[in-house]
Amino acid sequence: MELVGKVAIVTGAAQGLGRAFARAMIQRGAKVCISDQNVEKGNTSCVALRKELNTADVNFVKCDVTQQDDMKNMFDDTVRRYGGVDIVVNNAGIMNERTWSSCVDINLKGVIQGTLLALEHLQERGGVIINISSIAGVVPVAGAPVYTATKHGVIGFTRSCSVNPKVKAANIRLACLCPTFTDTPILDMTDDHFTSWSSRQNLWKDVEQLGIMKVETVAQGFIQLLLDKDNNGAIMTISPNRGIQTKYYPKARM
Ligand SMILES: NC(=O)c1ccc[n+]([C@@H]2O[C@H](COP(=O)([O-])OP(=O)(O)OC[C@H]3O[C@@H](n4cnc5c(N)ncnc54)[C@H](O)[C@@H]3O)[C@@H](O)[C@H]2O)c1
Numbered sequence: 001m002e003l004v005g006k007v008a009i010v011t012g013a014a015q016g017l018g019r020a021f022a023r024a025m026i027q028r029g030a031k032v033c034i035s036d037q038n039v040e041k042g043n044t045s046c047v048a049l050r051k052e053l054n055t056a057d058v059n060f061v062k063c064d065v066t067q068q069d070d071m072k073n074m075f076d077d078t079v080r081r082y083g084g085v086d087i088v089v090n091n092a093g094i095m096n097e098r099t100w101s102s103c104v105d106i107n108l109k110g111v112i113q114g115t116l117l118a119l120e121h122l123q124e125r126g127g128v129i130i131n132i133s134s135i136a137g138v139v140p141v142a143g144a145p146v147y148t149a150t151k152h153g154v155i156g157f158t159r160s161c162s163v164n165p166k167v168k169a170a171n172i173r174l175a176c177l178c179p180t181f182t183d184t185p186i187l188d189m190t191d192d193h194f195t196s197w198s199s200r201q202n203l204w205k206d207v208e209q210l211g212i213m214k215v216e217t218v219a220q221g222f223i224q225l226l227l228d229k230d231n232n233g234a235i236m237t238i239s240p241n242r243g244i245q246t247k248y249y250p251k252a253r254m
């Protein structure tokens with residue numbers, strides 16, 4: 001897939017991985033809507049990206065992924081501004097075992113809602129949906145069971161959509177990105193983010209064992225996943241130990 005002139009939406013892109021994904025796509029010629037619930041950080045990042053990359057092809061739209069009206073508006077605004085949508089990156093996510101219900105609302109329900117709207121918008125012209133899971137989407141994590149459940153859910157949902165014949169016929173591709181720990185503000189956890197059935201200390205043991213990657217490393221894998229036109233249903237893991245790996249798990253017969 002060539003990115004020049006393509007139109008992308010990234011949720012949760014005011015900072016961290018979402019902003020890095022947006023930046024990598026703009027650098028390759030895409031027009032990008034960055035959205036986030038945090039208006040101040042979103043606007044600041046948008047101005048910074050315009051300046052750094054010397055482009056007008058990035059804009060910010062306020063969108064809380066738990067709010068259906070915000071999500072619809074994000075798509076409608078992008079269509080009005082750029083004429084359509086080609087790429088949707090459902091990236092917004094949090095780690096909070098204490099407020100676990102909002103963790104499910106944002107990490108899983110937000111991705112489902114974003115994907116369903118994306119499928120509607122892409123069904124005439126085709127396109128790509130990348131859903132951001134985590135290595136916690138493929139391994140059990142004692143320190144963060146709710147976060148882990150949401151990331152497993154993202155993979156199950158994305159792979160199920162990818163084997164739908166209607167999706168294939170519409171020339172839509174779906175894939176998941178599963179990084180290990182990466183240097184973003186999500187790692188600034190305190191004990192308040194945990195319960196007696198989860199543990200910052202346990203999670204931090206995993207961090208110490210695996211190390212912390214740079215956002216640029218993950219953005220490199222993201223671009224690889226986006227450009228590979230034959231990877232519908234793929235799960236890409238990225239870790240310091242094993243680097244970038246694309247995996248295909250067994251498919252159901254349809
Ligand atoms: N950093 C890591 O170690 C790591 C590893 C694997 C996967 N991930 C996943 O990558 C994604 C991005 O995480 P990050 O590390 O950049 O985190 P981050 O905290 O730096 O950024 C997350 C962004 O999501 C936004 N957000 C939170 N709730 C939202 C909502 N309701 N609606 C819209 N936006 C919302 C935040 O404002 C923030 O800008 C998440 O899904 C996360 O689970 C992160």
Ligand SMILES: CCCCC[C@H](O)CC\C=C/C=C/C=C/[C@@H](O)[C@@H](O)CCCC(=O)O
Pocket residue numbers: 095133134135136139141179180181182186187189203206210237238239241242
């Ligand atoms: C506060 C953290 C929020 C972000 C967390 C990220 O999503 C990172 C993933 C979380 C947990 C990771 C668990 C690691 C488990 C390891 O024991 C190991 O099994 C993983 C091996 C991966 C590899 O080497 O490829």
